[in-house]
Amino acid sequence: METATTANTTSFLEALQDQPSALSAHHGQQVNDARSMSALLPFPTTKSEAWKYTRTGRISNQPWRVTPAPAPDESTENRLTGLETSGRIVFINGQLSSVQLSEEARACVRIETDGNLPVRLLPQLHGDTFNEIHTGWCTSVMQVHIAEGAHLHKPLQLVHVITGTQVLAQPLLVITAAKHSVSAFAETFITAGTQDHSFTHRRLWLDIAENAHVRFDKIQSESGENFLLNREQVSLKRDARFRINTLSLNGQWIRNELSISLEGENAEAGLYGLFLPAGQQTIDNHTRVDHKAPHCESRELYKGMLRDQSTGVFNGKVFVHPDAQKTNAYQSNANILLSDDAQMYTKPELEIYADDVKCSHGTTTGQLDEAAVFYLKSRGIGEENARRLLTNAFLSDVLKEVEADALRDFVLRNLSERGLLYNEYTAAE
Amino acid sequence: MLSIKNLHASIEGKEILRGLSLEIGPGEVHAIMGPNGSGKSTLASVLAGREDYEVTDGTITLSKEGEAPIDLLSLAPEERSREGLFLAFQYPVEIPGVSNLNFLKAALAEQRKHRGLDPLTAREFLNLVNEKSRLVELDGQLANRAVNEGFSGGEKKRNEIFQMAMLEPRLAILDETDSGLDIDALRIVASGVNALRSKDRSFVVITHYQRLLEYIVPDFVHVLYKGRIVKSGGRELALELEAKGYDWIREENQPASV
Numbered sequence: 001m002e003t004a005t006t007a008n009t010t011s012f013l014e015a016l017q018d019q020p021s022a023l024s025a026h027h028g029q030q031v032n033d034a035r036s037m038s039a040l041l042p043f044p045t046t047k048s049e050a051w052k053y054t055r056t057g058r059i060s061n062q063p064w065r066v067t068p069a070p071a072p073d074e075s076t077e078n079r080l081t082g083l084e085t086s087g088r089i090v091f092i093n094g095q096l097s098s099v100q101l102s103e104e105a106r107a108c109v110r111i112e113t114d115g116n117l118p119v120r121l122l123p124q125l126h127g128d129t130f131n132e133i134h135t136g137w138c139t140s141v142m143q144v145h146i147a148e149g150a151h152l153h154k155p156l157q158l159v160h161v162i163t164g165t166q167v168l169a170q171p172l173l174v175i176t177a178a179k180h181s182v183s184a185f186a187e188t189f190i191t192a193g194t195q196d197h198s199f200t201h202r203r204l205w206l207d208i209a210e211n212a213h214v215r216f217d218k219i220q221s222e223s224g225e226n227f228l229l230n231r232e233q234v235s236l237k238r239d240a241r242f243r244i245n246t247l248s249l250n251g252q253w254i255r256n257e258l259s260i261s262l263e264g265e266n267a268e269a270g271l272y273g274l275f276l277p278a279g280q281q282t283i284d285n286h287t288r289v290d291h292k293a294p295h296c297e298s299r300e301l302y303k304g305m306l307r308d309q310s311t312g313v314f315n316g317k318v319f320v321h322p323d324a325q326k327t328n329a330y331q332s333n334a335n336i337l338l339s340d341d342a343q344m345y346t347k348p349e350l351e352i353y354a355d356d357v358k359c360s361h362g363t364t365t366g367q368l369d370e371a372a373v374f375y376l377k378s379r380g381i382g383e384e385n386a387r388r389l390l391t392n393a394f395l396s397d398v399l400k401e402v403e404a405d406a407l408r409d410f411v412l413r414n415l416s417e418r419g420l421l422y423n424e425y426t427a428a429e
Numbered sequence: 430m431l432s433i434k435n436l437h438a439s440i441e442g443k444e445i446l447r448g449l450s451l452e453i454g455p456g457e458v459h460a461i462m463g464p465n466g467s468g469k470s471t472l473a474s475v476l477a478g479r480e481d482y483e484v485t486d487g488t489i490t491l492s493k494e495g496e497a498p499i500d501l502l503s504l505a506p507e508e509r510s511r512e513g514l515f516l517a518f519q520y521p522v523e524i525p526g527v528s529n530l531n532f533l534k535a536a537l538a539e540q541r542k543h544r545g546l547d548p549l550t551a552r553e554f555l556n557l558v559n560e561k562s563r564l565v566e567l568d569g570q571l572a573n574r575a576v577n578e579g580f581s582g583g584e585k586k587r588n589e590i591f592q593m594a595m596l597e598p599r600l601a602i603l604d605e606t607d608s609g610l611d612i613d614a615l616r617i618v619a620s621g622v623n624a625l626r627s628k629d630r631s632f633v634v635i636t637h638y639q640r641l642l643e644y645i646v647p648d649f650v651h652v653l654y655k656g657r658i659v660k661s662g663g664r665e666l667a668l669e670l671e672a673k674g675y676d677w678i679r680e681e682n683q684p685a686s687v
Contacts, residue, residue: 393526
């Protein structure tokens, strides 16, 4: 088994050998180390607990290529029309394609794209196979600094577009939100067409300083044969606030690894997620919240609705460290299986090392309530619409957390197009 | 209006209705009483089209002057509703996340579409909600909340009558709408029902207690026993049942005498 997986890594790497890394100019040593480590480390298999239900074989046995970013065209154009933004940053195939900032944003947002990371971040370049490969063949580095006291209520839009085949996209985003700042981000992962084929590993390191507020909406909607790995490390200092909505609408293979560390007193984090796999899709959410300081709060709600032969995974860990007294930590995962062949694996985990805390976690997996379906039908609502009304209701807890109307509309339109939604359009059909 | 002939229905292989026949004319109110387990709620469920019940024999025909009669049993529950049948549930279902208003808007839109009408405008719809919710003294707040979620027993039953008022059925079946209601709620529910009585709208009122019939005065009272209607009469039959209980019905219907 060991040799087989190492062989996989090798075939993955052969195609990449001489291709560049966006970190080479300033961190050549780290890149070289990462490339050496990549050759030694196997890809994770379903034998390891963290990857028990999510296979990596179709990633590891492909000859991926780092491709120069094609010029933007219609197919890579903004699909989130109507979203009022503070600016728009577009990555095509993991390469930075364009940066536009509003006048307001230019005054308080600083962007660096030279790939020169502060020394304190360098240890984070390493880790498991995926991190080493990311560092070894990073496709772009973007650092965004939100100035102290800045107020950016309109989101900065981050767009990741995939176009073409065998595409390896590995951007690194580093965001720092300075003290007392307020900022919002809307990140979308989309494909230009339906024939695209890619592996995207997007890493995000987000530091939220004292009393800073950050809101992050993430929409994943890739069609075609695409593999999407998102890794996020978020740290919050005293009185900081963070809210993230992870909306996984469409994608052959999606894995979200979100790690949040509450490091200062009275910090608050909200993690909300929606995942809607269909067909043979796999959507995997791994979250980790570390309560390291007293008087912090975390709220987590993930909802999954699974169709066809799809697979869903939720693994949520909450650690309450010994000093984190007066912690409030809530975690919940609810799932609906719309098909007998769909599979959901859910595992909430809570580890508490402090003695004066309030924590709860729970998970449910079931089907639509047939008594409710009958009740709706008995009032004249057709079978399909009755089911859609109930799925709407199920998803609404998470959807209402999405603040920007245009983002919510985008999600609703997407759900409606896939027949998952009850709305005036379907009623009038 | 409604014609039930020789209806046999069973659930999980157990026969509950055994040859029930009933004729209901336009504008009539029929009360159906009977001891526990006699098949009252089964009748309501079969009329509404609940899939757990299997109809093994008999017919149910819905007719209206000037229209072709409809074979009710061939229709899905939503089609029965669109043809003007309404069931007020004994146990209304809580539906978290679906607001009462959105639910009714959806139901009305489909009912109107079936009749070839455009959906109501938002203003027309809200005016209708205001008008009809007054009928059962339903707080405007309740209309905005999720369907039945966290409603008290009385609120749930009032919400059923409110829905009936919104949908304006030609035949309404009230399945133990009085159960669990205090006297004030009972009066409100009954006056809502009475306000909806008309020469074109018929009611089947299923109840255990004569008390409801003091408020909703029926034209006919039927006694359901072992899946069949064994006695029919006027309003005085309900009083007799109240005074004497059901034992004499049981005695009159000993297996030997059948």
